[in-house]
Each structure stands twice: as C-alpha cells, then as structure tokens.
C-alpha cells in the first residue's frame with residue numbers, strides 16, 4: 001500500500017531504506033537523490049518536520065499532509081556540505097544555519113548563510129563536529145539585513161526585554177509608528193541541549209528533554225519518551241498512556257489560560273489576566289496534588305510515567321473541570337463583548353494561510369490561519385484514537401483568531417480530561433508501577449510527533465549499542481512559528497508588537513536549545 | 514462584566530496568607546546589608562528579572578507571584594522594566610554564554626545599593642547544564658550572589674519566602 005503513496009513512492013525510487021528506524025521509515029539518499037528531492041519539493045506540498053545535522057550527515061523529515069505519511073531522509077556529507085533546502089522550504093533556513101553552527105555543515109546555495117545560534121561567545125566553533133575549531137579571534141558584529149528607504153528608523157530591542165520574558169533580539173525598522181520590517185535574532189538561551197544529551201543514558205537525557213522548554217515540559221518529555229520507545233520497540237503500559245494524555249491536557253489548559261490573560265493584558269485589559277491567572281493557578285495546584293509537581297516536570301519518563309494518580313486524584317480533577325466550566329465561560333463572554341479589546345485584537349498581526357502552509361507552522365498559529373493540523377489526530381497516537389475531541393480551526397489569521405483557537409482548545413481539553421478520568425479506573429494499575437524498564441544494551445532509531453500546547457514537536461533519537469543517546473534532535477514548534485512573527489507585525493504599529501508576540505508565544509528556550 | 518466586578522468586590526480577597534520569611538535565606542542574608550542601604554530601601558524592593566538561559570519554567574513561577582493569589586505587590590515588592598529602576602536583579606538560568614555579556618551589562622546598569630538573587634537550580638549550580646560548551650554554570654561564577662532560591666523551578670511560596678527574607682533584612686533597623 002505504501003509503495004503507491006507519492007512520498008514513499010519517490011523515496012523508494014531515489015533512496016534506500018535504513019533498518020531499525022521506527023515507526024516511520026528513514027531513507028538514505030545519494031547526492032543525486034537529494035537534488036531530485038529538492039526538485040520534487042519545489043512542486044509539492046510536503047511539510048518539513050525538521051532538519052538536523054550530525055558530524056558527517058544531514059537529516060530532514062517530511063510529512064505528506066494529506067495521507068499523513070512521514071519519512072526521514074538522510075544524506076552523508078563526507079565533505080561537510082549538502083545542497084540547501086532553503087529555496088524550496090524557507091523554514092529549513094534557520095535549521096540549516098543551526099546545523100552549520102553546531103556541526104560545521106555547509107548548506108550550498110542557501111538563501112541566508114549567516115550564523116544563527118553561534119554568537120561568537122562559546123570559545124569554540126562547530127562544537128559538536130568531529131573537529132571543533134578555535135573561535136574567531138576578533139569577531140565582527142552580526143549583520144542585519146539592509147533596509148533602505150526614506151524616513152525609516154530602526155529600533156533595537158533586547159536581548160533583555162522589559163517584562164519577565166525570555167531573551168531575544170528584535171530589530172524593528174519603522175516608518176513613523178508603522179513597522180516596515182522586523183528581523184529576529186535568536187540563540188541567546190542556547191544551552192547546548194543536543195550536545196549535553198549525547199552519550200547520556202536515556203534516563204538522564206530524559207531530564208534534559210524535560211527542560212527544553214519549561215512550559216511544554218510534559219509534551220517534550222512525551223516526545224522524547226515516545227521516540228526512545230519507538231527506537232527500542234517498547235510497549236508502555238496502557239495506564240501510563242492514559243496518564244500521559246491527562247498530564248498533556250492539563251499542561252495545555254494551564255498554558256492557554258495563562259496566554260489568554262497575558263494577551264488581554266498586553267492590550268491593557270489587566271482584569272482578564274487577574275482572572276485567568278487564578279484559573280491557571282488552580283490547574284497547577286491540581287497537577288501538583290495529582291503528580292507532585294506543579295508543571296509535572298520529569299513525570300513522563302521513557303517506559304511510562306514516574307507517578308500514578310493518587311486515590312483522591314480523580315475527585316480533584318473532576319472538581320477542577322467543574323470549576324473551570326463554571327468560571328471560564330463568563331470570561332470568554334467578557335472577551336467577546338469588550339469592544340475596546342476587540343479593537344486591539346481583530347485584524348492585528350495577520351498571518352496568511354499561504355504563509356503558515358509554506359512554513360508548516362502548527363499550533364494556534366497554524367490553526368488560526370486555516371491549517372488544519374494536530375498531531376494528536378494525524379498521525380495520531382494513543383490514547384487519542386479512543387477519545388472524542390475537535391480540532392478548532394479558524395481562518396482570520398489575526399490575534400483574535402489565535403485567542404479563539406486557545407479558548408476552544410481549553411474547552412476541548414477539559415472534555416478530554418473528563419473523558420480520561422472516566423476511563424482511568426477501568427485501566428489496571430498493573431503490578432506496581434505504570435512504567436516498564438527501558439532496557440539498556442540495545443540500539444535503534446526512533447521518532448515521535450507530539451502535539452504540545454504550542455504545536456507539533458518532532459523528536460528524533462538514535463540510541464547506541466549501550467542504550468545511551470547517540471544523537472537526539474528535539475524540534476520545538478517555535479522553529480516554524482518565529483519566522484511568521486516577522487511577517488505578522490509588518491504594517492502594524494510598534495505598540496502592537498507585544499500583543500502579536502504574546503499571541504504567538506513562541507518558545508525561546510525550545511528554539512535556541 | 515459588571516457582575517464580575519461586583520463578585521470580585523464583595524467576594525473577599527483571593528489572596529493567601531504569606532509564608533514566613535525563609536530561615537535559610539535569612540541566615541544567608543545576615544550581615545549583607547549595611548545600615549545605610551537599609552535606611553535607603555525601607556520596606557520596598559524593585560526587582561528586575563533576567564533570564565540568563567532558563568528553560569522558562571522559572572519564569573512561569575516568577576510570573577505566578579504577580580497573580581492575585583500570591584500578590585507580591587502587597588509587600589511593596591514589584592517587578593520593574595528597567596535595571597535602572599531596580600534594587601534587585603533576579604536571575605534565572607545556567608548563564609548561557611550567549612547571555613553572559615547581557616547579564617553583566619544589566620548588572621552594571623543597576624544602581625547601588627543592589628542585590629543579586631538567583632532563582633532555580635540552574636542559576637544556583639548550573640543544574641543539568643553545567644559543563645557544556647554553551648553555559649558558564651552557576652551565576653556566582655559571573656557576578657556576586659546575595660541570595661539563592663533553589664528548586665526546579667522553585668515554588669511561588671519558596672520564591673515569596675526568599676524575597677520576604679530579603680525585605681526583612683533590608684528593612685530591619
């Protein structure tokens with residue numbers, strides 16, 4: 001059946017499948033095959049899921065959105081060079097620049113060869129390559145793209161911002177109050193996660209995965225765990241599968257509540273933040289009571305989950321859902337009915353459907369601009385196939401639409417939590433722990449797609465013969481959303497930037513790694 | 514909306530009683546503030562938060578301090594937008610090398626008397642990120658630290674207890 005699908009059809013023709021890569025195939029291509037792929041990509045709509053380097057190879061993952069087929073392609077680059085995908089998949093550009101900065105891989109004929117994560121501060125160049133190089137003796141300043149025109153001025157912002165947010169640099173070019181162009185410079189919170197994971201036992205690497213982006217700790221832990229489990233062919237206990245979904249939905253609700261309030265707050269409507277932050281606190285306390293950590297960090301582990309729900313957990317969760325069902329709708333009505341608020345959010349920060357598709361942007365950014373994609377549904381993973389939920393999709397593409405997608409997702413997640421709580425008792429607790437041991441002493445390659453509150457995470461992992469991590473690439477959804485923020489703010493006034501930025505809420509840490 | 518405001522007005526405060534100032538924090542702070550500084554600060558602290566490579570988990574909990582349940586401002590402690598307005602830098606993260614210079618510059622931009630509080634295991638010890646090419650490690654390798662609030666991330670009550678200890682120490686006459 002697969003042979004007839006266009007994605008696999010092409011890859012079977014131009015590449016050789018690699019053994020023990022699960023659950024989707026990985027193909028090794030030659031240089032000709034890679035060039036052929038680029039030609040094909042120019043004419044088709046396959047979404048880029050990720051692109052990552054190794055000392056002598058580059059990998060990219062794609063999905064054919066219609067069929068849901070996913071595949072990884074790899075090209076050996078003994079000379080450390082590969083033909084760039086950036087002309088046909090603009091979202092590849094920053095990933096290629098990252099692969100260059102970390103592994104020294106050169107993307108030929110790239111649309112933008114500037115460094116990205118490397119700010120000349122590490123004391124070493126291409127730190128993860130086979131031969132790291134000495135730093136540039138006297139590095140020059142980063143070159144921002146040139147802007148020309150009459151009456152333009154530039155406003156540099158960051159890396160340290162005015163609020164309690166993560167660091168990054170924004171270079172605005174404005175004409176009076178109107179933003180003509182925004183250019184982002186990221187990488188300030190690069191902590192070297194991929195390098196730190198290398199050579200670590202799975203359990204230790206999982207703790208790093210949990211700290212890729214604190215707000216999505218459950219989702220990143222889940223993506224890492226599922227990639228490892230795929231690599232080793234491990235089946236986790238059913239109870240763990242359900243508890244994972246429970247935690248993931250709690251995380252989604254908590255973040256969306258925080259975001260909805262924060263977006264309104266950036267439109268000078270502090271009342272909403274005061275209200276939703278109380279609801280958020282309520283969710284975190286329930287998470288704490290149920291799983292022993294407010295953000296549920298380190299609770300999803302390879303092999304299962306670290307803690308089962310205590311006896312009183314079901315009751316606490318039912319109370320939580322009931323309370324949110326009572327307190328959230330009136331707030332939604334207020335949001336909907338405040339003309340002064342709508343005035344700020346409607347038509348602000350528009351992103352076109354064409355752009356989200358071109359960049360493969362997911363989460364509320366994609367779904368507010370008509371991109372109907374949610375990895376809980378496609379490719380889908382347990383237990384969501386046994387749960388009923390809708391994926392809200394809007395087409396307006398503005399701040400308001402991104403707020404509404406979140407509102408609808410909160411409602412859906414509350415229903416999911418309720419369904420899970422109803423189903424849980426029937427799912428046996430097993431002998432003692434809702435997890436199975438992750439056997440060391442075996443290798444393999446695995447990959448997972450997980451829907452975080454922010455969008456789709458792709459994690460790819462290779463385990464060596466000893467069961468330690470040989471290479472792991474966790475690709476946060478922010479990679480494909482950050483570039484669109486640059487487009488969203490164009491034509492808006494500078495004062496609306498915080499609003500637009502918050503409506504995206506991209507992760508700096510998840511992106512910078 | 515009106516109904517909401519009315520409920521908020523008549524429903525009583527949702528704010529919870531504060532934890533007592535953390536004992537270890539009090540001990541750590543003992544003797545760190547001289548008389549002049551105490552007189553200058555009184556019972557108010559302005560905090561500038563700096564993320565020096567955090568995973569953003571610490572930021573989430575620092576944010577929570579401003580919600581009506583913890584309501585940090587009732588103690589005269591508030592977050593300010595510029596280091597030039599701050600008495601305290603609250604630093605998170607294992608000092609990503611890409612943030613090192615920005616952190617130092619922010620500290621230099623903060624007028625004295627000033628204190629540096631580090632929040633979270635990353636900032637206290639480098640956490641899981643110490644030892645790599647990309648992070649310096651504990652904040653104290655870069656700047657003098659006055660108070661450490663460990664945790665991953667610290668709970669809002671731990672943060673509150675730590676900051677209250679700072680307030681107590683600075684206000685004691």
Ligand code: SF4
Nearest residue numbers: 568570633634635665
């Ligand atoms: S201490 Fe924990 S929560 Fe805070 S930044 Fe470090 S990893 Fe994140």
